[in-house]
Amino acid sequence: MKINGFDYHRISGDGDVKLNVAVGGSGTPIVLLHGFPQTHLMWRHVATDLAADHTVICPDLRGYGESDKPADDYAKRVMAADIVAVARNLGHDTFALAGHDRGALVAFRAGLDHPDTITHLMCLDVLPTLDMWDVMHGTSAAVGFHLYLMAQPPGLPEELIAARPEAFFGHFLDLWTNDPAAIPADVRAAYLDACRDAVPSIVADYRASAAIDVTHDQHDLAQGNKLRMPVTVIQQDWGAALGFDAAALWRAWAPDLHHQTTTAGHFMAEESPAEITTAIRALLKR
Template identity: 80%
Template structure:
């Protein structure tokens, strides 16, 4: 299904394209700058606009590619096909359509899970990986237990069979999606009114596909990650992870969990909220530039 949301807000100075992803979908992609390519993948409940500050700063030195993930924003919203392996294939396809055989990738939240899968499945394509405020899928499910799992209630809700979550969320979509925009930021000014409206409008129009994305993370994504773990597959490129100190809060060692996947790892914690790229864009840009200067150890 194709749903085109009006782009009332865009990243300044970027050109917009409709590019082919995998299995017939079309992605909305903002592209700006010149130089070695960096792909930026957004999280929930956002669109490519979450990168607006980081993207314009990076574009002075790099070609910056900011897609709406399939199922989000102004990209196609098929009924299924939300395995991160498929969403990763979308990213490789749009990069190739723009003429790039290799690229660095940064992802936040859901986008970080897609970036993780791009890097695992296509190590010959991804030169560097930055992950913002997420754990790999298997580790995420493992650390959510007891009363502390309440922080991830939406993960369990959207893991249910088709119908329930979609119906409940559709009853009060702005309340549901707005809840995360409110509680996950430590700086409310980081998401101004026009951006918040854009996020809510896009999410309201994408409830079935957003739920399908999350449901995949409780089903097929677990299968794929389990198979990679058993096969000993690792991230073969330099990796930087920045996240809130969830390990201290929930009782796990985040750096060790990431280290099991990424032999060449720089792990940092931040005092910012979840929406780091909007709250602390300079912190993200600095980390990205440092990462891009690293050679594989």
């Protein structure tokens, strides 16, 4: 499936990796990064709205969708370098960046590593990696069982997930949405088809978040590095549910922060696209 009215390209990212990229509209550029277990298609509503007055760039992350799936190199630093390379190959040295879920972690890393390139940053429904691991404890950590499963050494996670990929990935599509109609049957099937062909690379992406990504974030924390651009974070009220102050955790990384919660489910760009589009437009005015 494709986003209506968008052109599709295979564009070089970092190194030899090529990404599947949908591009539409004209004007100042904004890049939209998808989450798990989805592809760029999750932005279909928001992207077509923003394309009225922006150049909108929607890649499949490395390891997902129709992008290349190398065996390793899923540090968010590398995945962020992919996105910067794609934008530059399209003629954009600076751009706004919004990411959801896994894409939000890539966006976070891009903001830290490329502060002169990312003009505005939005992260949907995540915490920074270090904070995510810190708040996951006790029985409340059961909600993140997949994080621990895919953090295990290569072999077992891939075998377990590959045995029943539709059940595994479909579990999250069903559990994390408040409005099942937001992901219609054809879109759901497209997501599951894409995930079925990407089990090793998806696991490698998650495994990196329990290893090299932690190391990179710890270094930035020790150096006092922060996100220098205006940042908007929208997320479900996990802080209230699990007992932490999400806004305070984000503010430690992003001094120029607008933080808000939503009543939409995890897949908020599909459940509540007008809310997300409005927030992006407000961010771009800061």
